[in-house]
C-alpha cells in the first residue's frame with residue numbers, strides 16, 4: 042500500500058497529490074465539511090463581493106454615505122441568499138462625505154502632488170487655494186511660537202518631519218553597507234527626537250497645533266504620515282475645523298520641505314471638496330440563520346464593516362467582511378438548519394473604539410449570555426495562523442475538537458495557545474470577551490499588513506490574496522458548523538491571570554461603553 046502510494050505521489054501533479062493526501066484525512070468523511078470546501082472552492086463569490094464592496098462602494102468611514110451604502114448592500118446580499126438580515130441602529134455620528142482632493146505645486150515649478158485631505162477635513166468651499174508653503178519653525182519656546190504664529194497667516198504649514206529616506210528599512214537592510222544603514226538609522230533617530238521637541242516647544246499638543254494654525258489664519262495644514270513602505274501613508278482624521286488638512290506622499294512632501302528649507306518658497310494649490318451631511322445614524326448589520334434545536338444559543342461570525350478612507354479598506358477590514366459573508370452564504374446553502382442560531386455581525390465604527398460591537402453587547406444581554414462562540418477576523422488578508430483561547434480555561438477542549446474537523450492544509454499552520462490571555466482591545470472579539478463570552482480572534486499571516494495596508498492609502502482591492510481569504514472562509518464556516526453542532530454548551534470558566542511585574546494579579550477586562558454620539562461636539 043505504502044509503495045503504491047509513493048509511486049502515485051511521484052507520478053501525479055502536486056495538486057492531485059494534495060487531494061490524495063486529503064482523502065486519507067478523517068475530516069473528509071464529514072459530508073458537511075466536504076460540501077463546505079467544495080462550495081467555497083467551486084462557487085466562490087469572494088472576487089465579486091470584493092469588487093462590489095471595495096471598488097463600487099469604496100471605503101466605509103463612520104458616518105459617511107458609503108458606510109450606509111455598504112450596510113444596505115450587505116442586507117440585500119443576505120436577502121438574495123435567503124438569510125434574514127437587518128441594520129440595527131446603535132448611535133449617531135458626524136456625517137461627512139469625501140470629495141476630490143487636488144494638490145499641485147505651482148512654484149518654483151509645476152508638479153501635481155500625490156496627496157489627499159484627511160477624513161473629516163474641511164474643504165476649500167469650491168475654490169482652489171494657492172499659497173506659499175512654510176515649515177513649522179524651530180522656536181525656543183511657546184512664547185516664541187506665539188510670536189511666530191501671525192506669520193502663518195495665509196500660508197500652508199508643513200507640520201511633519203521630513204523623512205531622511207523614502208526607502209523602507211528592509212530595502213536598506215538588503216543593499217546598504219552595514220555602516221551606512223547604521224548611520225542612517227542613527228541620524229533618523231536624532232532627527233525624530235529633534236522634531237518631537239520642535240512640536241513640544243510650540244506649547245501645543247498634536248491635536249491642538251492644527252487648530253492654533255487655523256486660528257492664526259493659515260491656509261491649510263500639510264502633513265505626511267509615512268507608513269515606512271514604498272508609497273504608503275497612513276490616512277487618519279483631521280483636527281482642523283475651517284481649513285483643510287492634507288496628507289502628502291513622502292516623496293512630494295520631501296520635495297516641498299527641501300524647497301522651503303533652501304529658500305525657494307514653494308507654492309501649492311489645494312482644492313478639497315468635503316460635504317458635511319449633518320447627523321448620520323450608525324448601524325451594525327446583523328444576519329441570522331435560525332437554530333432548530335437551540336435557537337436561543339448563538340454562534341457569531343464577526344468582522345467590523347467600517348474602515349478608514351485613505352484606500353478602500355480592503356484588508357481592514359474588507360477581507361474579514363468577505364470571509365464572514367462568504368461563510369454565511371455557504372452555511373445557508375450547505376447547512377441551512379443549524380442546531381444553534383448562527384449570527385453574523387458586521388460592526389460599525391470599530392476604528393473609533395469598537396463602538397458597534399460594544400453597543401451590540403450592551404443592547405443584547407440575552408444573546409451575549411447564550412453565546413456558544415464568537416469568531417472574529419480583522420488583521421488582514423492572510424491565512425489564519427494563530428488562535429488563542431483568550432484566557433478561557435476550557436477553550437482548548439472545544440476549540441481543538443472543532444479544529445480537528447478542518448482540512449489539514451488549513452488546520453496545520455494554525456498555532457494555538459491555551460489558555461491564552463483575554464484580549465483587551467484591537468478588534469471586536471474583545472467586546473465579547475469583556476462580557477465573559479467565549480470570543481476568539483482568527484489571526485492572520487501578516488502580508489506586510491502594518492506597513493503597507495493597515496489604515497493606508499494602499500489598502501485597496503489588489504492587495505487581497507483571494508486564496509487565503511477563501512481558506513479563511515472555509516475555516517470560519519467549519520468552526521461555525523462545529524460550534525453549532527456541539528452537544529454541550531461551551532464553558533466560560535476563566536483562567537486566573539498571572540501576576541504582573543509589580544506582583545499584582547492580572548484582572549479580566551470589563552465591558553466598556555461604546556461612543557454612541559461621535560464627532561458631533
Ligand SMILES: [Zn+2]
Pocket residue numbers: 345357358391419420468
Ligand atoms: Zn480592522
